[in-house]
Amino acid sequence: MDTNEEANKGSIWVYIAIATIPLVLVLGNSMLVPILPDMQEKMGISRFQSSLVITLFSISAGLIIPVSGYLSDRFTRKAVIIPSLIVYGAAGVLAVFAAVWNSYPILITARAIQGLGAAGTAPIAMALVGDLYKGGQASKALGLIEASNGTGKVVSPIIGSLLALITWYAPFFAFPIFCVLSLLAVIFLIKEPPREQKADPLRIYLGQIRDILRQKGRWLIPAFFAGSITLFILFGVLFYLSQILEEEPYRIEGVRKGFVLAIPLLGMVITSYTTGAKIKQNGTLMRWLMNIGLTLMTVALAFAIFLNSNLYVFIGLLTLSGIGTGLLLPCLNTLITGSVERDQRGMITSLYNSLRFIGVAFGPPLFGWLMSISHKTIFTTVSSMALLMLILVFFCIKPSGDMPEKS
Template identity: 50%
Template sequence: MEPPHRTAVLAALSGVPLIMVLGNSMLIPVLPAIKGALHLTGFKVSLLITLFSIPAGMVIPVAGFLSDRFGRKKVIIPALIIYGLGGVAAGLAALFLKSFVFPAILGARIIQGIGAAGTAPIAMALTGDLFTGPERSKSLGIIEAANGLGKVISPVLGALLGLITWFAAFLFFPLVVIPVALGIWLLIREPSGNRNKQNLGQYLHSIAAVFEKKSAMLLTSFLGGSVALLLLFGVLFFLSEYLETAFRLSGVRKGLALAVPVLFMCSTSYITGLLIKKHLALMKWLVVTGLALMAASLAVLGFYQTTWLFFVAVSLAGVGTGLTLPCLNTIITSATAAERRGLVTSLYGGVRFVGVALGPPLFGLLLGYSRPLMFFSTAGLAALAALLSAVLIRVRDMTAPGGGAEKTAAGNKTEAARSGQKPAWEFSPARKPSP
């Protein structure tokens, strides 16, 4: 693949997680406005996050299986359309319904969550298909950075849209879906040889074999990704309320303040992707360091409450997230062969969604008891994930099971070089990508 074409492909792929993250992050700065407009409790308004994330987490394994069987693009593009239609439904409900507005919006959010199931996790699997060896680590770092960039942009964007009306964010979703869906359709030619032709029983048996041999590493990685996003979204949920009550910030100023920790996450994700491209053996310890940094930051906030320390601590938590997630993405996508990668990455995406879903209500529930309890208990959760990662993640387990049938990404690239074949992502620039 020529560098310009590679850049265009990565841009299209990066648009998928960026759009997906708008589904929750863009609403966080307008949650207080929605709460006031619809006369909701704090718990009820948090359902706008939870009822997007839980359906996504439940449907993701199905989307992963379908992508392994029929192709990634055939899942991603319809999923993006469903995602956009859910936003339209929520906006129209707020605009035209006079009663049962909130239940209708929750129903639309469920539809959006179902669409989201086929977006970022499948894009991650497709990235793993298209890029091999060190290029995979770099590309997945860019994908995670795009996810983080969405989290940086979305609070400001959500706050700006909130100046129009509290439901304007819902109507914005389809506007960003269309160009990304077209980019995926027109720019990417996925390798057709990666499709899995096994029946469902054989397929599930092969997935079980992967988990049987690598259960400790995979389950620990799943836990680390879920905990990292639970803490990030819990902190952002708390920060949204805290900025209004403690500093009387609202609108764009509040959006910019919310973007600070996520900006650190985004920058760190990109740098981490470049670093592990050259030093794959560092991945395990970057995961441990990232989770430990999150634990330390939250624990400090349990002791001290000064304004400057608060923003330093939440920024360091963003750095910790940026260290953790790109490494886990590479570990997960490299744990199995391409024909089973869709389901494994989708299961990982599902537990990430569960973390996002649980973060706001968990922080809200613990805050009801006391702020120190909220910070100390969540710091303990991060410390536990760091300890398990230190003990159970083994980077050598990235070599897929099955001997000669399944090899490491680097091994596949080497064998391709010996046989004169190009890796999956390197095809002739003279050949036009098919829809």
């Protein structure tokens, strides 16, 4: 075994360094969710315009992620992650100035550039985990990535709310700081194993990806869309909650609102980490957990159509949906990451993450539009989508026994 690989497997600091990458990424959206109503008021923009602060970030990331995936296969994972964190942090500085200048055009431009940087962070970290770890260690590390992603979602509304006590745009100052910390962790703590060979030239490489999708597309493509729809629902619900909590009859604002937003996400994060630690390469267990998770999401979101007058019950249902998400995503991550050889792993995981970002991108604006119709319309729509994903996953994704490991 390579010395670098041995060092990575034996160090808790490597886990921490890997976990900072998705943490930085998720802060890019979730930390801004609590301040969107304030942004609308202070900048004189509409609800739709404020949702674009989330959407443009996610769309630009989603479009560039496959390019980052190819580059990480062609060169190394760190050669993509490090410049991406630098771009992400630098654009964060521009976003700070845009907020201070009260310039909406500069702000959304900065957010789009941040998305370009985000494309080379967490999606490539997922491929890096597949390079560093095998078997049970890989599923545990992937569960850690999803848990770190979820932890970011839990703490970021609280951090965003706390920073907003200083001034509404204070959360923008946090991005560059977090990027610098993650950058240092990646540079000094992660020793990437040597690459035996680079990815083939682009034409041959794309042909290999096409062959993989032909061979495994029957379950890979449903897995991609299940991850996308799940993130669409999650961020849409967060946007919806952030808007309604400040209205009658709730009138919950500031840090209190941040804590309420964090409750469903806490259920997701605990479940994600536990799931990642338990599934190892057990395909039968993964299939059970994916279907149970989507069933919980479907039932909880369906009950939310009618049970929204009591805030405690409503948040409880959304937490149950979050637990379902925590059962589903680590299983999808493990299946997708382990499905291909190392030289194509960056592109396959990037296609998956690209669709996840697109799901995040369309959540806030579509939920904003659905809010103009009715609460029942929102939750009828998302519970139907969760049911459709349950049917698709049940019939198309059927791992069994111990999954083979890919090097």
